[in-house]
Amino acid sequence: MDPFPQAALDEIARSVGAAAVEALAELPSTSRYTKERADAIAATLPYVIVAQRQTAGRGRGDNAWHATDGALTFTAVFDQASLLIPLQRWPQASLMTAVAVAEALETLVPDESIFVKWPNDIYCRGRKLCGILLERTDSPRPMLHLGIGVNVNNSLAAAPQEVQDRAISLVEMSHQDFFLPDVLLAILQRMQANFALCERSLVPLADAWRSRCLLWGRKVEIQSGEQTIAGICGGIDDSGALLVDSPAGVRRILAGVVTRF
């Protein structure tokens, strides 16, 4: 059976107001696809492309995204007109998207607690459930490419032990398969809702991320360039910065990698 029937994709497009939702059997990376076709896609925004199989999924830097059949991998592309958020606040879309994915997945596995690891990784049972990568391109005009990979029906039982220890999929929690277009629709709807909610500021989403902050109260280490910042995480402030109570005082982190938690 076609995992992404066109009728279901058209229905998603209508439901979330996307100009086009398309699926391809295989792509190296959905975000690479949209970035390479930015000129063509610019005429049909918001645009969503789904890959049934992603052969070269990327994370930050060189981190490979271990995706097999049954994972939901897609990239949603917005411009300023369709995102509603001013350009200088686009980095905050990281948190809005992460909270949206967490909220959407909670409806699918209601007995589970789902957490956001600042700024936009999704964790459940201490393992990674979803990765998000945001990229901005500026030609022919500024566009935000939100690449999202969720472990859905891809059981990781056959994956290397180190992947099993660090990753988890929905099917392992619910013991039932999901119809991938339903998962896609749930995520896109929450994304649209959060973007609208945060048109003026991140504050309306504060409670939603505070209650899901994976790092709150934990001892964390952040690598920012050659600088390592260690301390106790005090959550996320209203601008979306991670707060770290370090010996040198409370630091606001806007860029960098959480290397230990």
Added chain:
Amino acid sequence: MAKSEPAASGVFDLDRLREIIELMKEHELSEIDLREGERQIQMKRGATVAYAPAPMAAAPAPVASAPAAAPAADDSHLVTINSPMVGTFYSKPKPDSENFAKVGDHIGEESVVCIIEAMKVFNEIKAELTGKIVSVMVKNEDPVEYGQPLFKVDPRG
């Protein structure tokens, strides 16, 4: 810098020079070229005053052929590409890739010169000017502030 005797009067009078400098500031001129008789003065704001005799030829020399006035240390015409946001500077798309821009590269307005990452959003930064990269002022993965100069560019390069 003086290549002929400083004049005590006329356009080269010290007070007159001060006036000219003020006028340049007021009108944000970066360079002027004046001549009177056999004497010529070229002024560039922000760095040096070059003071040279006009070419000996009787015919007025076109401005373009005036003696090159920029000594090696004169970098007043250089401009910088500044960071549009707080974030982490990435000089290359992937750890094993070539840098987007290195010293000596000619760049156009659309050239991507680096990536600035903030909250895991990777922003490709365009030069938005034309010229030659003279220096890279930050290192790969350095944290950068809003408005911090990242590259020095020679727009004439």
